[in-house]
Amino acid sequence: MNPRCPEITGPRDGGGAARRGRPILSWRRTLRMSWANVRNRLGRSFLTFLGIAVVSAFFMSSFCYQRMVDAIAVGADVHARAALERAGVFAHDPESAQRQRDRRVWLMALSVAVCATGIANTILMSVTERVREIGALKCLGALDGFIVRLFLIENLFLGALGSAVGALFGYILAILQVGFTLEFGLISAGSCLRCLAAGGPIAVGAGTALTVAAAIYPTYVAAKMKPVDAMRSEV
Amino acid sequence: MARREMVRTQEVVKTYRMGAETIFALNGVSLTVYAGEYVSIMGPSGSGKSTLFNMIGGLDRPTAGEVYIDEVDVAQLDPFELAWLRCRKIGYIFQTFNIIPVMTALENVTLPMAFAGLGEDEARDKGARLLDTVGLGQRLHHRPAELSGGQQQRVAIARALANDPAIILADEPTGNLDLKTGSEIIELLCRMKEEQGVTVITATHDHKMLAASDRVVWITDGRISRIQSREELDIQIGAIETRKT
Ligand SMILES: Nc1ncnc2c1ncn2[C@@H]1O[C@H](COP(=O)(O)OP(=O)(O)OP(=O)(O)O)[C@@H](O)[C@H]1O
Ligand SMILES: [Mg+2]
Numbered sequence: 001m002n003p004r005c006p007e008i009t010g011p012r013d014g015g016g017a018a019r020r021g022r023p024i025l026s027w028r029r030t031l032r033m034s035w036a037n038v039r040n041r042l043g044r045s046f047l048t049f050l051g052i053a054v055v056s057a058f059f060m061s062s063f064c065y066q067r068m069v070d071a072i073a074v075g076a077d078v079h080a081r082a083a084l085e086r087a088g089v090f091a092h093d094p095e096s097a098q099r100q101r102d103r104r105v106w107l108m109a110l111s112v113a114v115c116a117t118g119i120a121n122t123i124l125m126s127v128t129e130r131v132r133e134i135g136a137l138k139c140l141g142a143l144d145g146f147i148v149r150l151f152l153i154e155n156l157f158l159g160a161l162g163s164a165v166g167a168l169f170g171y172i173l174a175i176l177q178v179g180f181t182l183e184f185g186l187i188s189a190g191s192c193l194r195c196l197a198a199g200g201p202i203a204v205g206a207g208t209a210l211t212v213a214a215a216i217y218p219t220y221v222a223a224k225m226k227p228v229d230a231m232r233s234e235v
Numbered sequence: 236m237a238r239r240e241m242v243r244t245q246e247v248v249k250t251y252r253m254g255a256e257t258i259f260a261l262n263g264v265s266l267t268v269y270a271g272e273y274v275s276i277m278g279p280s281g282s283g284k285s286t287l288f289n290m291i292g293g294l295d296r297p298t299a300g301e302v303y304i305d306e307v308d309v310a311q312l313d314p315f316e317l318a319w320l321r322c323r324k325i326g327y328i329f330q331t332f333n334i335i336p337v338m339t340a341l342e343n344v345t346l347p348m349a350f351a352g353l354g355e356d357e358a359r360d361k362g363a364r365l366l367d368t369v370g371l372g373q374r375l376h377h378r379p380a381e382l383s384g385g386q387q388q389r390v391a392i393a394r395a396l397a398n399d400p401a402i403i404l405a406d407e408p409t410g411n412l413d414l415k416t417g418s419e420i421i422e423l424l425c426r427m428k429e430e431q432g433v434t435v436i437t438a439t440h441d442h443k444m445l446a447a448s449d450r451v452v453w454i455t456d457g458r459i460s461r462i463q464s465r466e467e468l469d470i471q472i473g474a475i476e477t478r479k480t
Contacts, residue, residue: 025349033349040337136333139294140347140394141322144314227294227321231333 025146034153044126048158048211051119053166056207058115060170061177062108063202064195066101068178071191080186087181116210123214127151127222134222135230144223148216155215156208163207167200238269240306241402241434242291247300249286249457260286262457263300270401273428273435275445278454284438287454288406291436292325293317305401322350326395326433328405332387334379340366340390341375347397365393369423385416392423396433403427405437409444421447 025033038045072080134147174195178187222230249261260283268274276284289295290302293309302309304324312320321327334343341362348358366375369389379387388408395403405424409417421437425447428435437444445451445468453461463471 029349029355036342037337132333133335136335137346138318139292139321139327139333141318141320141350141398143318146350226296228289231329 030146030149031153034150034157037150037154038157045158048119048123048126048155049162049165051115051122052159052162052207052211053169055112055115055119055210056163056166056203057170057173058166059108059112059206060167060199060203061173062104062112062170063199064171064174065177066104066108067195067198068174068187068191069182070101071188071194072178072182072186080182083182083186120210120214123155123211124218127215127218131218131222131225131230131233134219135225135227135233138223138227138230147223148219151215151219152212155211159208159211160204162211163204166207167203170203171196171199240267241270241272241304242266242268242436243303244287244291245301245303247287247290247297247302249283249290249295250298259457261290261297264454264457264459266452266459268434268436270434271428271432273425273447273449274437275448275451276436276438276454277440277442277445277451278438280440282454283457284454285406286457288404288436288438291402292327292404293320294327318350322347323398324401326397326400326403328388328391328395328403328408330407330410332379332384332391332411334387334390334394336379339376339378340371340382340393343379343390344393344397347394351398353398362393362397365396366390368396369393383416385412385419388412388416388420389423392420392427396427396431399431400433402434402436405435407438407440409439409441417441417444 244266247264251258290297344362345358421444424435427433451463
């Protein structure tokens with residue numbers, strides 16, 4: 001044991017193996033505690049989950065729709081061309097077609113950014129309202145690193161699950177959209193898989209990263225606070 | 236027998252800057268508390284009681300002066316040692332309970348045990364025993380929202396006792412409770428002191444709570460103005476009772 005924290009000898013000292021334990025939880029128990037926190041705060045967790053799922057679904061559906069339409073446009077025969085024109089996603093001269101496409105992509109990116117900002121704010125709040133709890137945890141002997149780890153895992157759960165469910169939903173939506181605005185017969189299995197492989201990792205990766213980043217920054221700040229200040233915080 | 240020093244503060248000063256002004260929340264407090272003592276800290280609102288508690292508990296750092304817990308200078312501890320101190324050495328009880336709202340009573344009590352590295356089964360048994368001691372044996376799986384204020388404070392006491400601390404710091408533990416519940420809480424703290432030899436330091440406004448204390452430390456404007464021992468208290472309480480009858 002550390003020389004500056006000598007073993008206490010009084011009658012009040014707990015004994016045995018527990019004394020040598022470090023005030024940090026094993027990964028297994030941290031994992032379980034994170035999961036319990038997610039479950040116990042179902043309302044809040046669900047909000048984060050839903051938010052990130054919506055962003056992810058929106059991104060995925062726009063992304064895959066565009067990819068599939070592009071794939072159809074490449075080798076379009078007369079029949080496919082007619083379908084594209086009916087849907088209004090095809091113009092005769094390639095230049096204006098490109099302009100149209102650029103505008104759609106730009107609009108989509110902007111919408112995703114706006115949604116993401118809103119979600120980040122929700123997640124930020126979900127941590128901020130728990131600063132007092134972080135203070136209490138510190139009083140009970142939690143290390144800063146443990147607190148950050150706990151919140152990291154919690155939000156990793158929510159972010160990964162939310163963005164994966166959202167991506168799946170968005171993907172199905174994109175296929176349906178192509179099918180109903182164009183024709184189901186025009187969708188090739190290859191382009192279907194290719195856009196899933198391209199968009200899925202982006203949606204899940206970025207969604208998870210966004211959730212974790214938005215949560216970890218305030219957690220880190222709160223964990224670094226003196227317990228008095230954390231417990232004084234009003235939200 | 237020489238009494239063991241549990242807490243010693245030496246000329247502790249804490250200042251807060253409010254704009255151009257400097258507030259002396261504590262202005263040179265030197266106090267020694269011995270192992271197994273029950274010390275009450277009294278003083279008007281804003282006199283610096285909570286500030287002193289935070290210094291003793293290692294929840295805040297003094298501007299000047301030193302705090303020793305069991306001969307260890309708190310300012311010299313690294314974060315790991317400080318966490319160890321908060322986990323094992325000190326049990327905190329606050330006016331606002333500060334138990335974790337989404338956890339059951341038992342989960343709240345076993346949390347610090349987990350930090351201390353106690354196995355889960357052991358922790359559950361010990362937690363149940365502690366909750367039974369504070370009279371909540373039938374409420375193990377209730378959430379704080381399903382408990383009364385007094386019951387929540389009992390959970391906080393059980394949690395403070397989780398790792399058999401040497402010191403219990405209670406900052407106005409009865410502040411949010413009615414008179415009767417408050418007396419029960421004080422009685423409980425007293426019993427812990429008697430049965431387990433914990434050193435108890437509490438702050439209170441309530442003069443009726445003084446009867447339980449071995450010593451009463453009066454603080455005004457960040458300074459100790461008076462320290463009364465058991466004997467002086469008995470005389471004083473006696474006098475109050477004589478006056479009443
Ligand atoms: N974080 C802070 N920032 C500025 N001033 C503070 C802060 N904390 C305490 N003070 C000041 O320090 C002084 C002592 O406050 P403290 O909370 O210790 O009083 P107290 O004796 O606990 O009062 P009460 O009985 O009302 O709880 C007060 O004048 C208060 O305004
Ligand atoms: Mg106070």
